[in-house]
Amino acid sequence: MRDFELLYPATIAEACQALRRHGEGARLLAGGTSLVQFLKEGMYVPEVLVALQRIPALDAVVAADGGLRIGAMARLTDLERHAALRQAAPLLRAALHLVGNVRVRNVATLGGNLCHADPHADPPTALVALRAEVVLGDGAQSRQLPVAEFLLDYYETALRPGELLQGIIVPRQERGQVSVYRRFTAVSEEDWPCVTLAAVGSVRGRAPNLACAALRLVVGALEPRPRLIAGIDELLPLEAGDAARRETLAETVMAQLAPVDDLLGSAWYKRQIAGVLAREALADLFQQGAAP
Amino acid sequence: MSTAQFDPARYKAEQRQSWNAASQHERDRMPEIRLTVNGRQERLTVKNSTLLVNALRDQLGLTGAREACGVGICGACTVIVNRRTVSSCLSLAVLADGAEVLTVEGLSDGDRLHPLQQAFLEAGAFQCGYCTPGFLMSGVALLATAEDPSEEEVRHFLVGNLCRCTSYQEILSAVMKMKEQASPDWLQPRGGLSARPPA
Ligand SMILES: Cc1cc2nc3c(=O)[nH]c(=O)nc-3n(C[C@H](O)[C@H](O)[C@H](O)COP(=O)(O)OP(=O)(O)OC[C@H]3O[C@@H](n4cnc5c(N)ncnc54)[C@H](O)[C@@H]3O)c2cc1C
Ligand code: FES
Ligand code: FES
Secondary structure, three states: OOOOEEEOOOOHHHHHHHHHHHHHHEEEEOOOOOHHHHHHOOOOOOOEEEEOOOOOOOOOEEEEOOEEEEEOOOEHHHHHHOHHHHHHOHHHHHHHHOOOOHHHHHHOEHHHHHHHOOOOOHHHHHHHHOOOEEEEEOOOOEEEEEHHHHEEEOOEEOOOOOOEEEEEEEEOOOOOEEEEEEEEOOOOOOOOOOEEEEEEEEEEOOOOOOEEEEEEEEEEOOOOOOEEOOOOHHHOOEEOOOHHHHHHHHHHHHHOOOOOOEOOEOHHHHHHHHHHHHHHHHHHHHHHHHOO | OOOOOOOHHHHHHHHHHHHHHOOHHHHHHOOEEEEEEOOEEEEEEOOOOOEHHHHHHHHOOOOOOOOOOOOOOOOOOEEEEOOEEEEHHHOEHHHHOOOEEEOHHHOOEOOEOOHHHHHHHHHOOOOOOOOHHHHHHHHHHHHHHOOOOOHHHHHHHHHHOOOOOOOHHHHHHHHHHOOOOOOHHHHOOOOOOOOOOOO
């Protein structure tokens, strides 16, 4: 690994200034779990790393209107344990709990996870399902963007030169909303997922006459960005006992995906797995809806 | 692929030589960090790019943490920094400035093994032993912080430690057996086996 200079700006403005001054030669350093890997492999060879560790309160989690605002530097383990987050966004909490292994989560930040923009990452799938937004700032101004528009491609985001991710706004999951996060790893339990799936919806009625009245379904890891499944509304309300329509839902999901063959599986295999996860997720939602 | 045998003594000598070869100018520019390792105050001069695993091994002679996969997956390099397990193969040493670090060498009290080490011994929770320091650090961190973890929680916590000799069942049973005995002060260094590199 080539050596680099390390800067510790004390404010967001200073950090952005450093980014502008050093241009392409600079990179932001959060927890470093992905960055150090890329430095070791020589994928990135920066002259300067701009560490975000000493900017006060960049890891704070505060109530924002209708939800939570999570500071970019909040670490995944801390978020997993955060009582307000557990209540406001159980779906995100479930996704965070499955990221890599505990040593990664102990150090990795939510901001770093999003900015690294690996399509296999778990949190983005959940965040898109929750309609979360990112807050981007350049030290003078800030702008807000849905996570779905922030992630562009493999390791590419909508960040402009001299901008950084300040925080993530996660709308509160409503009372009575049911949600589920699933992932499938093809090789071993702690491996990067082959397919991820997040579902948020509502279930009404009493068992066994349950019906899914609203459903938002997102599939990740198969394409450069998480895919929000279209056309689900036409299948709603979906009665728990309507096996044919439940199958149509799984087919609707599979038909919209464009996976590629790689080491995690063939395109055919991944599409089948996505169908399995969709069926399981729906069953799980009904089960949650049936619980008192 | 090179067929030359890996010679640890030679590797160490080379590391030290490359360190000595750094010019005074280079060294003046290197940051000095202060950290507590296994209860001892240490001052180290490192490069910004020095990995924690290398600072521990090459500068402090603490060779329990070892780099195997180098990408955060296997857990052979697990150490505890400020009460959390980390992969020292992905940690920059400079970021440990001011930190409290616990390595496997800090677990025992002289010749008296840590209770989890003793449990590993009794359960036969290793064969070659390469993964053992990492599993011990993960086990200590889990048991010191989680209250009565279920087997599923223990499995989830240990998912990032790999054992090529597949001692998993024995490791799991050793950790489960120590649940009652564990306490938060397991994260405090004991007397320690503080190895130092030869001068
Ligand atoms: C062994 C292993 C297994 C993993 N498995 C999974 C998994 O199963 N699921 C999953 O989701 N992830 C997984 N990851 C990825 C992990 O979640 C990310 O590495 C981590 O979240 C990145 O966060 P960080 O704070 O370490 O970021 P860094 O590594 O410090 O930074 C990552 C990138 O983001 C940029 N960046 C960081 N913060 C900001 C900011 N605030 N504004 C702008 N740019 C920024 C950096 O410049 C860098 O390019 C795994 C990682 C490892 C090492
Ligand atoms: S060497 Fe660090 S996790 Fe494998
Ligand atoms: S005992 Fe050999 S790798 Fe675990």
